[in-house]
Amino acid sequence: MTTSPALRTALAYHQAWTNHDLDTAMTHIADDIVCDAPAGRIEGSEAYRGFMGPFVDILKNATLIAAFGDDDTAVIVYDTESVPVASAPAAECVTVRNGLITYSRFIFDRTPFDAARAAAGQHVNP
């Protein structure tokens, strides 16, 4: 499907976690991954798993919008439907070395997730 080795890795990772298979997804993540996410920098695969795990748990559906790559960089754009947010698009721009994602720039809007969390909190503690 693609001649970009970075994109092959990014898509394999993406297809795994969006199918709720975080174990397989993590086989594409370098131990020393650095991820610049909206809330700040995440360093190391254990922290990265801690970042992705809660979202995989609430993910209902994901739709790939676009995917491009070259030798060492790939960008994937997708929409997600999760328990709290009906549509939350995201983009990941990743660097791939030796078949593993070593760096990720992760872009999405935190606002609807924060709003859902606040609404849930108000429900529990009115």
Next chain:
Amino acid sequence: MTTSPALRTALAYHQAWTNHDLDTAMTHIADDIVCDAPAGRIEGSEAYRGFMGPFVDILKNATLIAAFGDDDTAVIVYDTESVPVASAPAAECVTVRNGLITYSRFIFDRTPFDAARAAAGQHVNP
């Protein structure tokens, strides 16, 4: 630089507005553009200009992170430095028809902008 006609248009648009030349940027935007932005759908070039203009006014610097495209789709990922927010990365996934951007999926995190606005408001009205 690129064999993708969609990416040539997306980059010309990007270079114009990041150089504070919104007039030139708008020459690459279709009159009937549809843009799905974090706060909702924007329809038509006038509304799109109203969306971009205030950000162009406060933009201090932009750095392209990645740019890819094919015949009719392009994705650009970049970081921005603006008056209220030191680093606000964004991704735009655009559809290009006849040399004009007809659809844009615009992804960024609103949270730091809302926080800066709230802080400024608190300063004015303590």
